[in-house]
Amino acid sequence: MxxxxxxxxxxxxSPSPLRVLIVCQYDLAGASEKQALWFGRELVxxxxxxxxxxxxxxxxxxxxxxxxxxxxxxxxxxxxxRTVRSADLRVAGEFAPTAVHAFSARVPVATAARAYARAxxxxxxxxxxxxxxxxxxxxxxxxxxxxxxxxGRSLARAxxxxxGPYVTRATLQWARGAAGHDALTPALADxxxxxxGRPCEVVLPIAPHVxxxxxxxxxxxxxLASRRVLMITGAIHGGSVPDIETxxxxxxxxxxxxHDAVFVHAGTVVARFDLDAMVRDAGLAPAHARFLGPLPxxxxxxxxxxxxxxxxxxxxxxxxxxRLPSKLQAYLASGVPTVTxxxxxxxxxxxxxxxxxxxxxxAEELTDAIAAILDxxxxxxxxxxxxxxxxQRLFDPGANGAALVxxxxxxxxxxAAATASTTAGARxx
Numbered sequence: 001m002x003x004x005x006x007x008x009x010x011x012x013x014s015p016s017p018l019r020v021l022i023v024c025q026y027d028l029a030g031a032s033e034k035q036a037l038w039f040g041r042e043l044v045x046x047x048x049x050x051x052x053x054x055x056x057x058x059x060x061x062x063x064x065x066x067x068x069x070x071x072x073x074x075x076x077x078x079x080x081x082r083t084v085r086s087a088d089l090r091v092a093g094e095f096a097p098t099a100v101h102a103f104s105a106r107v108p109v110a111t112a113a114r115a116y117a118r119a120x121x122x123x124x125x126x127x128x129x130x131x132x133x134x135x136x137x138x139x140x141x142x143x144x145x146x147x148x149x150x151x152g153r154s155l156a157r158a159x160x161x162x163x164g165p166y167v168t169r170a171t172l173q174w175a176r177g178a179a180g181h182d183a184l185t186p187a188l189a190d191x192x193x194x195x196x197g198r199p200c201e202v203v204l205p206i207a208p209h210v211x212x213x214x215x216x217x218x219x220x221x222x223x224l225a226s227r228r229v230l231m232i233t234g235a236i237h238g239g240s241v242p243d244i245e246t247x248x249x250x251x252x253x254x255x256x257x258x259h260d261a262v263f264v265h266a267g268t269v270v271a272r273f274d275l276d277a278m279v280r281d282a283g284l285a286p287a288h289a290r291f292l293g294p295l296p297x298x299x300x301x302x303x304x305x306x307x308x309x310x311x312x313x314x315x316x317x318x319x320x321x322x323r324l325p326s327k328l329q330a331y332l333a334s335g336v337p338t339v340t341x342x343x344x345x346x347x348x349x350x351x352x353x354x355x356x357x358x359x360x361x362x363a364e365e366l367t368d369a370i371a372a373i374l375d376x377x378x379x380x381x382x383x384x385x386x387x388x389x390x391x392q393r394l395f396d397p398g399a400n401g402a403a404l405v406x407x408x409x410x411x412x413x414x415x416a417a418a419t420a421s422t423t424a425g426a427r428x429x
Contacts, residue, residue, distance in 0.1 A: 018048040018408055021097035021122070023113040025106055025165070027056030027076070028064040029268075031234070031326040032129060034297055036103050037066055038206040042401035044071030051095045053077050053088070053112060055162065063296040079108075079161050083115050092116040099408045100124040102178075105132065107164035110171040123179035123415035125408065128192050128200065131322040132167040172196070180411030182404070184324040185345050191322055201407050207329035207395035209301065210388075214335045218302035220292070221264065228261040228374055230254070231307035233300065234327045236269040239319065241278075242361060246313045248282035248289065249363035254370050255288065261370075266292040266303060297330075304334040309373050314341035315361035332391035337383035339369045348394065352379070354386040 022040060024033045033054060040050040051073045054060075058076045061067050066074060073095070077088040100122050102113035117124040172195075175181070181200040183189040192200040209215075221229060232247050234240060244265065251263040263284065269275065269291065279289045295303065304310060310331040314320040321344040328345065331338045332354070340346055342357035351357045356369045356379075373380050 015409070016098075018043065018405060019051075019096060019098045020048060020101055020408065021051045021053060021092060021095060021099070021116055021120075022101045022103060023109050023116065024052065024054045024103045025109050027054050027058070027060040028066055029057070029060045029294065032103055034064065035205045035326060036101075036127075037064065038208050038397070039401065039404060040072050041069055041208070042206055042397045043405070044069060045397075046401060046405070048405070049073075049095075051075060051092070051097065053092070053116070055079075055108060055112075065296075065298050077112055079111070082111070082161065084112050088112070089115060089119045092120055096120065097122040099179075099412060101127060101408075102175075103127045104129065105167050105171045105175040107166065107168060107171055108161045110167075110174055111161040114174055123412055125180045125182065125411055126175045126178045128181060128183040128188055129323065130188075131191065131319050132172075133195070134319050134322075178411075179415040180407055182407055185322070185348070187344050187347075188322045188324075201403075203403050203407055204394055204400050205324070205326070205329060206397045206400050207333050207391050208397065210333045210391045210395055210397070214388075215302045215305060217305035218299065220299075220303055221290075221306045224262055224264075224290075224306075226260070228254070228259050228309075229264050229307045230261055230309050230311060230370060231264045231266070231304065232311045232327075233266045233304075233330070234325065235267050236265070236273055236275075238270070241273060242315065243311075243313050245278060245282065246361055246363050246366055247311050248278060248284060250311075250313070250366040250370060251288065252283040253363060253367040254374070255284075257367070257371055259371070259374055261288070261374075263289040264292065264307070265290070266295050266300070268294045300330055301334060304330060304336055307334075307336050309370050310334065310336050310338045311366070311370075312338070312340040313358060313361060313366050316341065316343050316359060320344055329391065329395050332387040333395070335384045335388050337373045337380050338387050339366065339373070349390055350386070353382060354390040356383060 020043060022036050024036050026033055028037060040052055043050050049071050053075050055077060061074050075091050077084045097120055100113050100117045102109050102124055105126050113124055176196050176198060181192055181198055182203040183192050183200050184205060186202050189200040189202045230251050236244055248263055251261050254261045275291055279286060312325050312328055320341050324345040338355045339358060340355050342359045346357055349355045358365045358369055
């Protein structure tokens with residue numbers, strides 16, 4: 001793994017390479033962190049230098065095949081009291097970033113990114129992925145016990161930032177001062193602009209391998225080869241449980257229609273959820289649902305190829321309207337028919353050509369969509385081909401990496417102009 005200390009040579013007329021310090025909340029097991037990694041890889045491929053500052057398990061780099069990328073350095077920071085360690089600041093100072101990219105405005109990220117920006121003098125940018133206000137509200141209100149726990153975390157984060165995993169008024173105020181804001185979807189960019197009163201650029205994420213040949217299916221589910229595999233990936237947590245329940249119920253209904261269907265999930269599961277009970281409540285036998293647990297991303301594309309239908313159900317909520325589930329990038333690139341919700345990012349996809357859309361969270365509607373794919377060979381083939389074209393159209397590494405670079409350069413110019421104006425004003429006084 002290189003340390004990014006050598007700057008690629010540039011011609012006299014070409015712009016200087018960027019030196020981007022990307023700050024993440026977790027390690028590379030996280031979905032957001034993988035997206036940051038893919039951006040980082042594209043930046044270094046085009047001659048820029050990247051330092052990713054992560055929090056968590058350094059061994060996640062090996063599991064996610066992130067080691068040994070020339071020009072990309074991985075650093076795992078820690079917190080000492082209310083901020084990162086002086087050793088982390090030294091690493092940032094030695095890297096000398098031209099831009100600090102906070103991959104959210106949540107407390108741990110904002111705390112580290114603010115410290116890095118102050119220590120290096122680099123302008124900072126804030127990345128947006130979700131309805132941050134809504135997430136905090138949903139997580140904090142379900143029960144009295146969880147509200148008490150949330151209050152405890154709020155007190156703790158003043159002394160240890162990782163204890164506060166969501167945005168706060170203070171971090172949002174800090175975000176308002178950023179040199180730029182970028183969001184995953186047009187709907188989210190509009191929301192950020194409305195909430196913060198600041199412009200927000202749309203920078204779609206990168207899906208690696210979209211231009212490469214499709215991988216061969218893995219043999220993880222070889223014993224299910226004669227059955228219809230309905231698959232969903234991603235973490236099972238409070239926000240995703242309704243989607244899992246809908247998918248399980250739809251699997252049971254599809255079976256009632258005569259298809260020998262099996263529900264398969266890959267991803268982490270929050271301990272408090274009883275998967276066996278969820279399967280029973282959906283009307284499924286234990287043999288008709290399989291939970292594979294967390295898998296590193298390199299294992300996901302071959303696994304997806306074993307599915308007959310990939311699922312991302314969801315209610316027409318603000319949460320779904322504003323987000324782009326990271327699984328959809330891999331789903332669309334997989335060449336496997338995908339069912340997803342119609343709002344938000346779904347509006348960027350063509351129904352019955354690239355995906356099959358659902359407009360409600362009803363298991364019956366999801367069942368109809370799954371059955372339509374299983375029963376219609378022509379539709380199935382059309383969605384397989386159209387989904388892959390959609391991935392290439394929307395998640396192209398070259399196009400989206402160039403958009404990110406242009407966004408950084410424009411923000412850096414604005415920041416430099418603002419600094420020059422402030423300096424000139426101070427001199428006049």
